[in-house]
Amino acid sequence: MRTARGFLKPCFAVAGIAAAVAAVAGWLAAGGVGAWAAPAGVALAALGFAGSVQAVAAVERIDLRLTLLMALITYALKLVVALIALWTVRSTVPDALLPFAWGIVGGAVVWLATQAVWAYKAKIPYIELDQRS
Template identity: 70%
Template sequence: MHKVKGFLKPCFIAAAFAASIAAVIGGITAGGTGAWAAPAGVALAALGFAGSAAAVAFAETFDLRLTLPMALITYSVKLALVMTILSIVKTALPDALLPFAYGVVGGAVVWLATQVVWAYRAKIPYIELDSRS
């Protein structure tokens, strides 16, 4: 779980900035509804990515071979959950659907970009040195 904690902090900080920007852009383009729907979409994306990372890290504590199945399961569950939430938003608050969806996409892009930058800068050993050397 320690490995996961490394990129969560910068990703959540970037998501917070993205949510702030989404609130302003949503407010300008869609009024009050957009001002809360767009940052809510960013939050949904951030929580989805953080949940996936935590689930994969949890699976790794049992066996490294469980990480791929867990990643695929969490991806499927996350995708179904996002589609369900978008359907609920469309039914309950149709004016909020577009800003919310843009927030989800924007949050995903910001999260992934931040994670890529973190991984590029991280000092991650890519070989295991033999302890006998």
């Protein structure tokens, strides 16, 4: 799984760039509130994806058969956290809701696109290679 987690660095790098772009776009669209809300949404998406990767990798060390279950649990947990975050933003700073939500969407799209490009270019064996050779 160590090789398969190699996408974390490029995904975080692209998410950082996306957060900077989101800050500018948020500022242009909604002023000062958008300037912090949009990159906060990107950060929430990036941290959610990275947390899922770490959780699945941790459970893989216990038993490979548990990885799908952990992936589904972390997916459900991410949705709950995102909904709670959106509700909190809506109830505390209503003007920030739209930039924050778009930041989450943008962060998810950027992360998944970067991960897909990395997976397409990666040389990951689909069989277990003998370590003794």
